[in-house]
Structure formats: C-alpha cells, structure tokens
Amino acid sequence: MTTLVFIFQQTMFFTIPLMIVALGGMFSERSGIVNIALEGIMLIGAFCSILFISIFQTVMSGQLLLLCAIGVAGLAGIIISLFHAYASVNMKADQVISGTAINMLAPALAIYVARLLTGVQQIYFDNTFRIAKVPFLGDIPVIGPLLFQKTYITTYIGFLILIISAIVLYKTRFGLRLRACGEHPHAADSVGINVYKMRYAGVMISGFLGGIGGLIFIVPTSTCFNATVAGYGFLALAVLIFGNWKPLPIFGAALFFGLMKTVASSYSGVPFLADLGVPNVVFKMIPYLATMIILAFTSKNSQMPKAEGIPYDKGSR
C-alpha cells in the first residue's frame, strides 16, 4: 500500500507541471501561435520565483510564500512570452525561430542574473511547502493517503487550472474566439474579432501557465535551482501533441508520462518491480516506446489547429 501511495504521489510531481505547461501551450497553439518556447518560459518562471522564495523566505514561509511565488512565476512567464508574441504577431516572424531564441536565452539569462545577484549560479531554498496531512480529508481511507497526505497545494492548483482551462476553452465567448483564430483567422476577423489581440492573449496565457509549471516542477523535486528544468518543457510539448490540443486528453497524456517516468526511475525501490529481473534500460525505454506506438496509432486523428504557425496578415486573402 505504501508503495502504491508513493508511486501515485511521485507521479503527481511529474504529471502536474507537465499538464500545466502543456495546457499553457494549448492556449497558445489554439490561438494559432506555435509555442516551442515552453522550456525557456518554464525556466524563467522557475528562476524568478525560486529567487523570490530565497529572498523572502526569511520573512514568510509556507503556503502564503508559495502562492506569492506562483504569482511571480506567472508574471515572469508572461513577460518573457511577450517577446515571443511580439515577434510572431507584430513582426510576423517565424514562430519556431523566436521560440528557439527564448529557449537559448533563458538558461544563459538565469545563470547571468543569478551570478550578478548572488555570486553563484545555484539558488537554494528551504522547502516549507509540504503539507503533511490535510485536516479531516487526510483521514479518509485510501483517498486520504493518496491525495491529502504529504502533498503540495500545487497539486490542487493544477487540477483547478485543468478545470478552468476546459471551461474557458469550450464554454466562454473568449474560448470560442481563441479557437476560431487558430482554425481560420480570416473568418474570425471578418466577424469583427481582433486576431492580434486574441493571439497575444493565447501566448500570454501560455507564458503564465508555463512559468507556474516551472516553479511547480522544481519545488518538490529539489532543494536548489540550477538554471535548468531538464527538458521538461519539451516533454510538455509532446504531452500537448499526445493530448491532441484538448484539455482532458492532455491530462491523460501527462498522467501517462508521469507514471512511466516514475516507474522508470523508482523500480529499484519497488519490490515487485525490482524482483522481475528486467534490465534498467527496459524501464527507461518504456515511456518513449509507448509514446511512439500510441502516436503511430493516433496520428491519423491529430487535430492540430489549422492556422497554427502561420502569421496572420490582414491583407492576404
């Protein structure tokens, strides 16, 4: 039982940030802007918020500090994503190039600023955010240990973001317009929707969620930030494609990746997996192998936004 609980909780550490970042990417891409800058956005978000935590952890701690840091992460993500939005909406630049530029800029910027401010590249922080047990809810059998013990507030925020994302995308006027801009911007424009504004909004939401995802990724799994998010921004991009640009499938895909990652790295401490006698490489291979197989079967039904990656030009018809 404790093993299952452990695997579940560990899976959440992978799943939640992947899902949040992929949802961010979804908003950008559904508005028609390819966002491969997710890695860089995550990194900047994590950098700014961990820096914020390391500075302010002397005056406050616990959930309040974490919530403030989430705000900082989101804000930082928005600011860096504005570069991408400006290049790809106003300048009509190739969206892959400006995304790559941000990915290359982010780690260098994080290292440079960290050294300028603190003299070292690593930023250390005290983890005061773990919730040992949620009152009452933590005592429920099965569900209690799974969801309400040794957890982080970010897990619940992640689910909240998932629900809000689904509602915004499908049930609001804004969501409908956003999707229209990604599918057929000229049609959207002809009925009076400002395509540029919608695309800015899409990219900024992706910056907001990407930045938050970066923080949520670092907090439970390390005690210092070393100018890297270990390629999880790119993995989130895979989750986005795997999840077919739709909120719920994105959650499913993130869960799958999270579970596979967890099993691949924790099998040596899980008795029944360790006793199988399967070589290490097999476990490490499984997530990628499974992704390839599943993608091969589902690629036919891929529902990529039609106008994605094409800069919108009012003049061209």
Place this chain on the structure above:
Amino acid sequence: MKKLLVVLLAVGMLFSFAACGGEEAVEPTTFELALVTDVGTIDDKSFNQGTWEGLKQYAEENSITYKYYQPTEQTDAAYLDGINLAIAGGAKVVVCPGYLFGPAVTEAAKANPDISFIVIDTAPTEECANVYSISYAEEQSGYLAGYAAVKDGFTKLGFMGGMAVPAVVAFGGGFVQGAHDAAAELNIPVEVRYTYTGGFIASPEVQTQAGSWYNDGTEVIFACGGGIWASVAAAAEATDTMMIGVDTDQNSYSEKMLTSAYKQLGVSVYKVLEKYYAGEFPGGAVDVWSAVEEGIGLPMETSRFASFSQADYDAIYAKLVDGSVVVERTTAEMKMTKYADNNISVKVIE
C-alpha cells in the same frame, strides 16, 4: 521607442559606472597568491570554495596579497589565459583546483619555471619541477562515512554515485567497506543498495529513485556526485530520513545531512603554502593525501550523529593513520558485490 532606448542606455551607463567604482577600491596592484578557478565560481559551496578558503586563510594570517581569477570558459586555452593573467598580476604561487587543469598547468609551468603551481585532483601531463600535485584517498573518506553510519545505528544504506569515474568509485567502494567493517564489529546484518545515476546534476529522476529507496526502507543515502545531493535532499526531507554529503562539508545544506565524506581541500592548500614559505616547496611530487596527512575525514562538529562520538571517530581515524585498517581503492572494473558476506549484502542496481 526612443524613450525606452534612452532609459536603457542610462541604466547601462549606471551599471558601468558602478563597475568602475568597484575596481578603483582595490588597492594592491600585485597579488602574490593566486587561485584560478575551475568550472564554477569561488563560492560554489564545493571544490573552488574549499580551496579558496585555505588560500585565503593562509594569506590573511601572514598578510600576503591574494586574488582569484576566473577563466572565461572551460577550455585549455582559457585556463592558460587565466593562469597567465595571474602571473602577470604578480603571482608567485598559482593554485589550480580541478582535474581539467592538467594540460594548461603543464604548459604554464614550463614557460614560467620560477613560479610555483599547486594542482588538485590532477597531475601535469609531463614532469615539472615547479608543480606540486595533490589528490585524495577518497576510499578512506567513503570508508569513514560508511563506518560511522552503521555504528550510528543505520542498517539499510544506499549509495548513489554520479558516474563511475575513479573518484566516485573509490568513494563508493570505501563506503561499502566501512559499512562492512562496522557491521562485522557489531555483528549485525547490513544492506547496501548501490547505483550510479548517470549524471552529476539534480533531476526529478534522481529524486524519484532516492524517494523509492527511502520508501522501501533505506535509512541513509550517500549522495556522491556534483549536484545530485539536491535531489536526494528533497527526497530525504519528504520522507524524514538522512543522507550523506561529499567532497566538502555539506552539512549545512540540509537538515537531513547526517555527515559529509569530505576532502580537506583548504587544509592541504594551507599546509603546502606553509611549506612554500618555509622554502620547502615539494615541487615535482604527486601526492595522495590520506588520513596520514589529514587530507580526508568527516566534519564531526557539524554532523548529526545520534551515538557515533568524537572518540569513536578518533579511534577509527587512528587505525587508518597507523595502517591497521587498510581500505582498498576500488576501481570501475571491480564488482561491489565482492565485499558482501554474512554481515553485509550489496545490491548493485545497474
């Protein structure tokens, strides 16, 4: 747009003025003792910092000028530039910590025969009479950590190395031997899980693996390799278990650091500088610093042992010094399971 440009320029100028101000404050123009850093900065809480503190302590106690130089990048040419800059700055002794310095130091030493060099964890590529090279008996340091952990009551140990490079393997082999000897003394069964994570950086995979070990009963993990301690610390803090640090005194990094298997970087630099100023610089020698030279050990003052006392530590340390305990320097070709017997089981995870 123009306004923005003006503001940016103004800010830029402010920064450059500030930079000028900083340089003017430095008074001496030559620096007798110099340190050229390896990858990382002078306050990396690790290799560079440990060495720097030894140099600084000696220099301050004896009113000698000192300065450090940071190569612009991680290449032989940049290292050589850093060393030349130090020499141009008046350095008589140049300290170079890090195993990447070999070729650069060799070249600089041949070009500057009247300058003395101290290199750490490496040796010049050819013999140079003005280079003293220090390496450490990591196996003894690891031995002490393993011995102390078992003596302190831990029976389920873990070892997570970065990669199977010589220093890490030596630490790991020593750790297992130390655990073995303590287990034999106490006549209790001890388990060791042993693996290499495949890298020297913190990652969620390392945290997951450490978490799964802790969850499965492992009580203390020796995190032996660069940045992976941060991931292991995250797992240890989450499960309320202990871990062991490496290379320098890492005990302050986390409340969960039981102890650190360290190398006395600062002490060895200090001692060599003492010899230099006494006119006995051991140039040309390649020395391994072990317990005999107090080159390795555990930081007992900051360790969080429950029962393993300073007296226990001194006793085992004395045995390492007088040679009644000999620790084998394990190499990558050897199998860790060779140390397994009735008292200790070693489970290697490939």
